[in-house]
Amino acid sequence: MDRITKITLAVFLYGLAASFIVHAEDPYLFYTWNVSYGTLSPLGVPQQVILINGGFPGPRINGTSNNNVVVNVFNNLDEPLLFTWNGIQQRKNSWQEGLLGTNCPIAPGTNYTYRFQVKDQIGSYYYYPSTALHRAAGGFGPLTVVSRDLIPVPFDAPEADYTIMAGDWYSKSHASLRKLLDSGRSLGRPDGVLINGKRGKGDGSDEPMFTMIPGKTYRYRICNVGMKNSLNFRFQGHTMKLVEIEGSHTVQNVYDSLDVHLGQCISVLVTADKEPKDYYFVASIRFTKQVLTSTATIRYTTGKGPASPELPPAPVGWAWSLNQFRSFRWNLTASAARPNPQGSYHYGQINITRTIKFVNSVGDADGKLRYAVNGVSHVDSETPLKLAEYFGVADKVFKYNIIQDEPAASVTDKNHPITLAPNVVNATFRNFVEIIFENHEKSVQSWHLAGYSFFAVAIEPGTWTPEKRKNYNLLDAISRNTIHVYPKSWAAVMLTLDNAGMWHLRSTLLERQYLGQQLYFSVLSPNYSLRDEYNIPDNDLLCGIVKDLPKPKPYSI
Template sequence: MLCTCLWATAIRAEDPYLFFTWNVTYGTISPLGVPQQAILINGKFPGPNINSTTNNNIVLNVFNNIDEPILFTWLGIQQRKNSWQDGVLGTNCPILPGTNFTYRFQVKDQIGSYFYYPSTAMHRAAGGFGGLRVNSRLLIPVPYADPEDDYTVLIGDWYTKSHSTLKKFLDIGRSLGRPNGVLINGKTAKGDGTDKPLFTMKPGKTYKYRICNVGLKNSLNFRIQDHPLKLVEMEGSHTVQNTYESLDVHVGQCFSVLVTADKAPKDYLIVASTRFTKIVLTGKGVIRYTNAKKHSPPSPDVAEAPVGWAWSLNQFRSFRWNLTASAARPNPQGSYHYGKINITRTIKLVNSAVRVQGKLQYAINGISHVDPYTPLKLAEYYGVTNKVFKYDIISDEPPVNLGDKIKVAPNVVNQTFRNFVEIIFENHEKSLQSWHLDGYSFFAVAIEPGRWSPEKRSRYNLLDAVSRHTIQVYPKSWAAIMLTFDNAGMWNLRSELTERRYLGQQLYVSVQSPGRSLRDEYNMPDNAVLCGVVKDLPWPPPYSIN
C-alpha cells in the first residue's frame, strides 16, 4: 500500500521518497484448482507492484504476521554501498513473527524491470513476490516512444504442495520433483472464452510488457499469440531492438518488450511453457482488444515452444547492448569499454550435486553453503569473523575431480575493492543452471558448450554484451561474465533455482572498503536487527568520511 510520496524541495535538493507499508500474512488461494496456503502482501497474490523512478528513495515497512521469520530481497536492484538492505540471511537477521522491519534503499540509474521475493526457507514457493519497476526521469529519454500502457507479467512454475511440505522434502533428502503447473500473474486461463482478460489493448496502440520468471526451477518460453515481441530492455539495460516470435526467460530473469495491437479485434493468449522438460507444462492468460466483439474467444491454435537448448543459446547470442541509448546503462556517456580493462582475477565456479549421509546437497567448488546464525555482514562489521566463518575456503580454480567430496560451511570469497574480475560458471551437469549476483550488474560476455579454457576468451563479446544480473548456463556448458567489484558490501552470488539455493549452491562475495569510509559504504542502519554472537554487543564505531 502506497502511503504517501514526498517530493523534495528545490532548497534541499533531495531525491523523492516513496513510502510503503506491507502486511505479510497467510491466505488461501487455488490457482491450479487446489486450495493451498500462500503468502500474501496486503492481501494480494502476487504482491503489489513497486513503481519507482530513478533516484527514488524507497522506505518500506514490513510487518511479519506469518509464523516464521522472513526476509525480502530486491532482485537486480544494486543498492550502491548498502548491502545492509539486501534482504538475505548473509546480511540481515530475519524479521521475526509479530515484528516489523523498515527497508531503506535508493534505486539509482538502472531503468528497467525487476521483482522482489522472500529469500528465506522455501517461502518463494508460497508467493510473496511482486514486480518492481524503475522508470526513467523525464530528463533521461528512452530509445522508444512512450507506450500506451505498461504491464507487469510474472510467469513461473508452481507447486500445489505448501512451502513447508516442500521444505520438509528437501530437509529429508528428497528433491522437489516436477511442478504442477505454470502461472501468469498468479493465474492460469482455460482459453475457452470464459476467462477474464489479464490485459486489454486498444487497436493500433503499442504496449510495454515487463516479463519476469519468478518461478522455482524451470526456464519458460514466453509468447503472445500472433503478436511479435520487440525486445527493448533486459534487467536494467536497453538492448538492440530485435523482434522475436518468443523468448526464453530463465529463472530470475526479466525482459521488457513492445507489442503493437495491430491484429483482428478479439482475444489472444499469452503463453508460458516449460523448457528442457520431458513433460511440457503450460500457463495461459488472455489479452483482449477493447473493440473486440462479445464472445470472441482466442484461437486454440498456439505455436509450440522451440525444442532443445541450441535454439536458446542462439537467442542469447542475438542479445546486444544498445550503445546509443542515453540511459539504462552503467554510464550514459558510453565510454565504459569493459573489453579493454585488464583482468586482475579469474574465478571458475563449478556446480555439483551430491548426497551427504543420504541427504541431497548442492555445492560450488565442493563447498555447500550454510547460513550461520550470525549474518556474515554483521560478523564482519563487528570484527568477529573468527567466531562465524573463514574467508576463501574455496580456491579460484576448483579441484580437478570433485566427485562426491563436499564440505558444508559458510562460503565467503574475499574480493579486492575495485578489481576487474572474470567469473566462469562451468556446468558439468545435464540440467540448466541460472546464476544471480546481488549488488551488481555484470557483462554477460559468452555462453558456450564444453569446458572453459583461457583460449575461449577469443569467443567473448568484448564490445556490446548486455549488462545484466542473471545468466543461464546450459547443460555441459560454461558461461563467462566480467565486472568491476566497485560496490562495497557483502553480496550474495547464488543459484536462482530455489532448491539448489536452499541446499547450498550459493556463496557470498565480501568487498570491503579499505579505509572503512562512508565514501565507499554506508554505516549499519540504526534500525538494524542484531542476532547471533553480536546480539548483546555494543554498537560498533561507525565509518567516517576520509
C-alpha cells in the same frame, strides 16, 4: 490511531525530513506491507499462500531512477521473514539486501523498515521472500524503475505498461516442500505454470488479464519468478520487439518467442495490429519432457470473438535458445542510467585482475541431498556474515576463501566429498574480475549476483579454457545481473567489484539455493569511508553473537 498507522506515519515523517535535509533532489516512495497467509487455489487445489496487503502476487513498487524507496514490512507469518530485491544494486548498502547472510530476520508479529535507493538504475526487477522456502508460497511482486523525464528513452511512450510475473508452481504447501528437502529428497516436477498468480485454462472462459486498443503499442515487462524451470513466452498472432533486459536497453530485434530463464526479466513492445478479438499470451516450460503451459487472455477493446484454441508452438532444444542469447545486444546509443563505475561499459578495454571459476555440483552430505559450488555447500550461520564482519568477530563465524578460484576437476565426481560451511569469497575492492560458470550437469542452470550488474560476454558448449576468450563479445554484451548456463556448457561474465559490502551469488533454482548452491562475496573498502559504504542503519536488527555488542565507530568521510 492504531499501531500500524502510527508507525507508518513516523516512517513517512522521517523520510520526508531526510528528503529535505539529505536527498532533497531524490524523491521518496513509501510502502506499508502487511504480510500474511491466505488460502488460494492457483492450480485448483486449496493451499497456503503468502499475501502482501491481501494480494498475490504482491503490489508493484514503481519508481524512477534515483528514487529512495521505504518499505515498512509487518510480518504476520508464524516464521521469521526477509525480503530481497532481485536486481536492485543497493549501492554501498548491502545492509538492505534482505538475506540471511546480511540481515537478521524479522520475527513474527514485528515489523522492519527497508530503506534503499535505486541509484543510477532503470529496468524491470522483482522482489521475493528469501527465508525458509517462502518463495514457494508466493510473496513476490514486480519492482520497476523508469527513466527520469530528462533522459530520453529509445522508443515512444507505450499506451500502457503491463507486468507479467510468471513461473512454475507446486500444489503442495511451502512447508511440505521444505520437509522434502530437509529429509534429503528432491522437489520433483512442478505441477503447473502461473501467470500473475493464475493458471489460464485456454478454453475461452478466462477473464481477460490485459486489454489493448487497436493500433496502440504496449510494454510488457516479463519476469520468470519460478522455482525450477526456464520458460518460453510468446503472444498468439503477434511479434515482440525486445527493448530491455534487466536494466539495459537492447538492440530492438523482433522475436516470435523468447526464452526467459529463472530469475530473469525482460521488456518487450507489442503492437495491437491484428484483427480485433481475443488472443493468448502463452508461457510454457522449456527443456523438460513434461511440457506445462499456461495462458493469459488479451482482449482488443473493440474485439469480437474468442482466441483461437490453437496455441503457437514453443521451440525445441537448447541450441535454439543459445542462438537467441547470442542475438541479444546492448543498445550503446541509448541514453539511460549506466552501470557503475561510470565508464565500465568500455569493459573490453579493462585488464582482468582475477579469474574465478564456479562449478555447480550435486551430491550428499550426512546421507542427504546437497548442492555445492566448488565442492562447498553453503550453510547460513546464526549470525549474519555481514554483521559478524562489521563487528569484528568474523573469525568466530566463518572462514574466508575455503574454495579455490580454480577448483579441482574432481568436484563434479559423485564420490567427491561436499563440505558444509558458510561460503565466503574475499574480494579486492575495485578489482575487475572474470567469472566463469561451468555446468557439467544435464539441466539448465541460472545464477544471480546481488549488488552488481555484469557483462554477459559468452555462453558456449563444452569446458572453458583461456583460449575461449577470443570468442567473447567485448563490445556490446548486455549489462545484467542473471546469467544462465546450458547443459554441459559454460558462461563467462565480467565486472568491476566497486560496490563495497557483502554480496550474494546464488543459484536461482530454489531447491539448489536452499540446499547450499550459493555463496557470498566480501568486498571490503580499505578506507572504511562513507564514500564507499553506508553505516549500519540505526534500525538494523541484531542477532547471534553480535546482539549485545556495542556498535563499532561509524564510518566518516
